[in-house]
Amino acid sequence: MPDDLVARAQAGDQTAFRELYRQHAGRVYALCLRLTGDARDAEERTQDVFVRLWDKLRSFRGESAFSSWLHRLAVNVVLNERRTTGRRERRVTPVENPAALERQQGNPTEGVSIDLERAIAELPDGAREVFVLYDIEGYAHGEIAELVGIAEGTSKAQLFRARHLLREKLER
């Protein structure tokens, strides 16, 4: 039972925490990969998220689903890291050999997904963050404005820009 796992991990059981990692690593990594646009950064941020989770786990009181709570924590870790280090000058295509994405075996839309993942990673930082949070993760503009530290109108403008750029890239 996931609730048992959380409770055991809260009590300091590292084996339970490891199981939590196994269950949620894919979801957290996907979020980090899309928000950072860089596979190596995504690995580091994923590790940061779980280290932070270990520290913060005691404050989880079950008022929301654990996965939702962890998701929010992950968003904060990634965005805080970006605020700390500033905008990266180096931009790297996220997965030059997208082995991670090719694990989605048997998916008939795999090719489109990989193209879209690449296109998302190539978006400017601000546009990518808003696009990922709004269109993929389902956050509202007000929440994004608060999380990213921008005006709500800026969030809407970035989303418009991101969608426009993505359509252009995918039509090439």
Add this chain to the structure above:
Amino acid sequence: MNERELQEAVNRLPKSIEPPRDLWPGIEARLGAGGGAGSWRRRWYWVPLAAAAVLVFLLLARGERSAWDVTALAGRPLIGTTRLAASGRLRVGDWLQTDDSSRALIAVGRIGQVEVRPETRVQLVVASANEHRLALARGTIDAKVDAVPRLFFVETPAGTAIDLGCAYTLETDSLGKGLLHVTRGEVEFQTGRRSSRVPLGALVQIRPVTGPGTPYVDDAPAPLVRALVAFDFERGGRGGARATRNILALARSQDALSLWHLLQRVDPSLRGAVYDRLAALVPPPPGVTRRAAVALESRALEGYWTKIQRIHFRTVVLRGVKNIDPRTGLAKP
């Protein structure tokens, strides 16, 4: 590709992507305790010698990063249940406690130091390159940090002090009632969605549940401070028209930083009055309009804050050297 096709493609994206390698060993190495020893041993049989050397290096590095040096300045502070003689190490999870006659100095990684005053209880929560975090359960600390913003955090029972490159004194009781006094740079104190920016030469009072009040300069007139406290913490922290009017009547140009916070906290019907008083005391910079500021548009607020902060900084730093006009930040002849 049209908008609908793009949305359909987005909907088909996998919610989960497995990392290309197992990230757990790196996570485990950064956690306070070591678990899963059996699995580690099994893996050790198969890793090449070079990897072993790397692992040893990482373990040594972890040991360095996950503990901070502590020096006793007076008396014999406690780390956990052990009396500190001259110096020692504070590890993640450890509590450092001083009694009424002891003090200690904590080296915050490589970015600064924290002096722990008497009757204080503090815990090391995170010690990594990207995050340095203490929990102050009660007492007083003096922090000095030289680093980029948002690397050093101090949690109190009422919220979190976020270092923006600075020096400050933070005190709290065990319930969260406290005071933050910044002496260099700027600190943000955050409780949930409520936050206060406190530049050098300014203070903010802190209360349980409500969090930080409205910051004020350290030479603010006592009646203004009382009015701010009434606004922030009476009537459940929701302020009021009467307290707002008192503040506006008492505020000087030097108190612009208080009015900037007030603008965002008063009832919307009072924002116009607060803005007008603020604009009369410190005119807004070019590009900041009344409409945008009253609508709390972040660009307008940030622009205004930058000007207020610059004037405030000059006023404090040049105090006793030059006579600075608190309305413009320029030196008076």
